[in-house]
Amino acid sequence: GAVVSQHPSRVICKSGTSVKIECRSLDFQATTMFWYRQFPKKSLMLMATSNEGSKATYEQGVEKDKFLINHASLTLSTLTVTSAHPEDSSFYICSAWPGQGAKTQYFGPGTRLLVL
Amino acid sequence: QKEVEQNSGPLSVPEGAIASLNCTYSDRVSQSFFWYRQYSGKSPELIMSIYSNGDKEDGRFTAQLNKASQYVSLLIRDSQPSDSATYLCAALPQGGSEKLVFGKGTKLTVNP
Numbered sequence: 001g002a003v004v005s006q007h008p009s010r011v012i013c014k015s016g017t018s019v020k021i022e023c024r025s026l027d028f029q030a031t032t033m034f035w036y037r038q039f040p041k042k043s044l045m046l047m048a049t050s051n052e053g054s055k056a057t058y059e060q061g062v063e064k065d066k067f068l069i070n071h072a073s074l075t076l077s078t079l080t081v082t083s084a085h086p087e088d089s090s091f092y093i094c095s096a097w098p099g100q101g102a103k104t105q106y107f108g109p110g111t112r113l114l115v116l
Numbered sequence: 117q118k119e120v121e122q123n124s125g126p127l128s129v130p131e132g133a134i135a136s137l138n139c140t141y142s143d144r145v146s147q148s149f150f151w152y153r154q155y156s157g158k159s160p161e162l163i164m165s166i167y168s169n170g171d172k173e174d175g176r177f178t179a180q181l182n183k184a185s186q187y188v189s190l191l192i193r194d195s196q197p198s199d200s201a202t203y204l205c206a207a208l209p210q211g212g213s214e215k216l217v218f219g220k221g222t223k224l225t226v227n228p
Binding site for chain 2: 043103106
């Protein structure tokens with residue numbers, strides 16, 4: 001149980017385009033999902049917390065107009081990187097919290113984004 | 117003090133040895149504790165959780181929590197080359213927040 005998927009697993013795009021990444025909880029409903037970014041050899045950085053049916057809460061320094069998060073259902077959250085630039089190239093990882101009674105969050109496999 | 121601190125390593129042990137990974141934490145994050153393993157290029161994978169003082173064993177892994185000293189450790193017995201990864205210590209804050217607070221991770225290398 002507690003499987004989280006992400007799609008796509010890797011994406012290459014041109015500078016200036018937008019990229020959408022999907023995060024799905026496959027066998028449970030997630031009241032909360034989290035989006036992280038990780039640069040090579042660096043630690044995880046939390047970008048935002050996404051709650052179903054409400055606006056995401058962004059961490060300090062993360063541009064909400066650049067990283068659009070939509071948590072449309074209890075099993076799906078999307079992250080859209082708008083007007084991507086090479087410095088947005090990174091490993092984006094989502095995690096899902098099953099809700100009341102859950103002890104921790106479960107991570108998706110990650111999406112590697114390369115902006116040319 | 118940072119909320120969750122780990123020695124970044126690298127930690128290198130020979131195959132078959134015990135690898136000991138340590139983590140200290142502040143008062144703000146003293147509820148539940150987790151160890152995640154992250155292979156290079158992959159996302160973190162939960163390997164152990166611990167909530168009360170003492171030891172918790174699962175196969176070759178033992179998590180230890182000492183709330184008085186505010187540290188949590190992970191012991192890996194009979195280390196294998198496949199254990200080579202970065203190990204992330206994480207904690208949940210007091211007050212019911214679901215946002216895990218992560219340490220920077222300790223890179224472990226097990227040499228054959």
